[in-house]
């Protein structure tokens with residue numbers, strides 16, 4: 001790949017998906033995009049770049065963006081966020097929302113669905129406390145391909161063996177030959193939507209909880225700050241943000257502050273505007 005083609009692809013991917021590629025990732029781009037070129041009947045990256053620059057290349061550019069996303073995920077990934085959900089977030093929010101009896105949760109880069117469905121199973125396990133509540137889990141991702149798999153809720157034996165406790169497999173999945181499908185009740189709790197985190201959040205509505213895990217690591221500082229600022233406007237003042245194990249707001253933004261003693265859990269920083277902290281949440285810990 002020529003340096004000019006690489007620069008074109010780097011700039012294109014940064015603009016389209018936020019992906020911040022270092023100067024030395026040509027091998028990664030080649031390994032992901034040579035198959036895209038072949039599928040389009042093109043001999044290599046140079047021809048792919050040429051075609052992307054021309055008219056009518058929307059489908060091809062979408063394939064390029066999708067091929068460059070990393071979709072690695074598994075059920076109950078990293079465990080701790082789901083312990084926070086069960087032991088900290090849900091006890092606090094069931095008190096705070098007792099009046100309106102509704103919860104909206106956003107899985108902001110849901111990949112093939114293991115994250116939103118892990119959230120859904122956690123909530124189902126708390127069915128008694130949430131009886132009669134309106135629960136909505138909104139699962140979004142840039143990639144249509146992963147969303148299709150997530151919508152179907154069908155997983156291989158290998159996928160259900162990664163992180164999913166056997167008792168939840170037995171309770172919430174139906175076996176279809178060698179595959180496993182989440183039951184209709186769990187699937188019905190999750191609403192899917194194609195959404196790019198670089199887009200305006202304002203028509204998503206407000207959320208009580210946002211899971212945004214293992215996607216910000218691919219973005220540069222400026223993009224992260226911008227996303228945190230916009231998330232702070234789309235989360236309830238007493239809502240909670242859950243980040244991935246390698247992600248933090250510390251040293252990046254003061255739009256959120258770490259939740260005391262709970263790694264990976266954050267709340268909107270209300271002191272920023274001079275307002276007081278949501279005391280009930282602190283009391284309910």
Ligand SMILES: C[S@@+](CC[C@H](N)C(=O)[O-])C[C@H]1O[C@@H](n2cnc3c(N)ncnc32)[C@H](O)[C@@H]1O
Nearest residue numbers: 017069072073109111142143196197213214215
């Ligand atoms: C590594 S997966 C993380 C999945 C899940 N959150 C987890 O932690 O297991 C990252 C996901 O982010 C998605 N993604 C990448 N850039 C995005 C963007 N700009 N907007 C929305 N989703 C994006 C990818 O398509 C991919 O499915």
